[in-house]
Amino acid sequence: MNIMTPTAARRSTHLRSSPDAPHAVVIGSGFGGLAAAVRLGARGYRVTVLEKLDAPGGRAYVYRQDGFTFDAGPTIVTAPFLLEELWQLCGRSLSDDVDLRPVSPYYRIRFDDGEVFEYSxxxxxxxxxxxxxxxxxxxxxxxxxxxxxxxxxxxxxxxxxxxxxxxxxxxxxxxxxxxxxxxxxxxxxxxxxxxxxxxxxxxxxxxxxxxxxxxxxxxxxxxxxxxxxxxxxxFAMGGTGSLVRGLVGLIEGQGNTLRCNAEIARILVTDGRATGVRLASGEEIAADVVVSNADSAWTYRHLVAPEDRRRWTDKRIEKARYSMSLFVWYFGTRRQYPDVAHHTILLGPRYRELLHDIFERKVLASDFSLYLHRPTATDPSLAPAGCDSFYVLSCVPHLDSGTDWSVMAEEYRSRIERRLSETLLPGLGQEIVTSRMLTPQDFQDRLSSFKGAAFGLEPILTQSAWFRPHNRSEEVDRLYLVGAGTHPGAGLPGVLSSARVLDMVVPDAAEIRRR
Incomplete structure (x- = not known):
């Protein structure tokens, strides 16, 4: 099977950008933004990636503390050919920079009564x-x-x-x-x-x-x-952050640039066309094309002026349906738990009813189902010797629930700790040596996710494909969208595929020059 699209194969010329090449600005350095930058660079654009945070990755940010490494978000790599294609566009192989290891079982699913299903x-x-x-x-x-x-x-x-x-x-x-x-x-x-x-x-x-x-x-x-x-x-050895580092290396190898601590305040529009961006600092950067990897609702609600929008009005953005959010607790233990799988789904007593509380009623329930990630099951280097690195994730309502996470976060974390101690991680409270949390409020304030929704628009039929914000903006010429909030949707294969779409909708650099 030829994993490269005909378009990609045709453009894998390994060009380094030139100072007079058309300029593409990419907002955000999540996987969608980094993949977009690689593809645009391979097509002759001079690319600048602008990242709000102090390091690349977006939801795939990496936390390091007390000798432990925590992937902030994505932990599962599927459809690796989508990554391989990006490396091939730069004349390299994914294995040059990243060691991908198969995980088995895919998931260990533990029911509330203790019964376990090995999903492989x-x-x-x-x-x-x-x-x-x-x-x-x-x-x-x-x-x-x-x-x-x-x-x-x-x-x-x-x-x-x-x-x-x-x-x-x-x-x-x-x-x-x-x-x-x-x-x-x-x-x-x-x-x-x-x-x-x-x-x-x-x-x-x-x-x-x-x-x-x-x-x-x-x-x-x-x-x-x-x-x-x-x-x-x-799983990528070294954590998902090793994929981020690899992609940044590809971008820099093309002669292009990543700037961190560069928050966008506005996408500049002249006569209906994107002409650049203004940073929160007041600096303006001109561009021939702008690609937003920011949350699509956030992009239209906060980065594109109301007068430049007709379809994605404030009212429509507010009325759309959004995904749930996540509560994530990262922690390291002084001991190891060798019987715990790399990926465990720890189900609570309710399934349909809990999801109804999260998605429809938007209430923070007293029970929960959990996803427990133990990357040291595959890569012990992510924790000090003899220790384990974990994160545990609970699906929770987005910020329309009205939950004050500055008050609730520690109480909710404590409930999760008790549940883990009673089931998979005995004695957990005495073994924790480092800890941090990510709440729906952080998804909004830190990651610019509208309503703190962790995955953008909810993937219902009437918000899929043509009904989603388009990859080629319906509002502004030469503005393009990638990431979870546009087509085809969330998940690593989805956001990488959204960047793939750009090959079909963004003009070649040579064509931009002629205009």
Missing amino acids: GDPDAMRAEVARFAPGDVAGYESFLKASEARFRIGFEKLGHVPFDNWTDMARVLPDLVRLAGHRSVYDLVCRHVRDARLRVVLSFHPLLVGGNPFATTSIYSLIAFLERRWGVH
């Missing part, structure tokens, strides 16, 4: 696990995988890297969406294949990885199950 990419092992829980559902599990593959072939391979500029683009895919029951939810699709209540949870949780409620997210997102089976689940 091994077909025989998965059939055996399904049979252990519900022998009558093995055939249904196999048919679900086929349904997931059908959606993968359309949603990922066919549509994931193409723009949806016009309503006609959406009209062309409607027959596929109808045939694949895109109007149904992921959970509904799963229920059509398996009957066991626990297996329905196991096969439907994936939308939570991209900010969606399994009971509302379009069934197209069931493609994630097959995507994982197709390429596996990987």
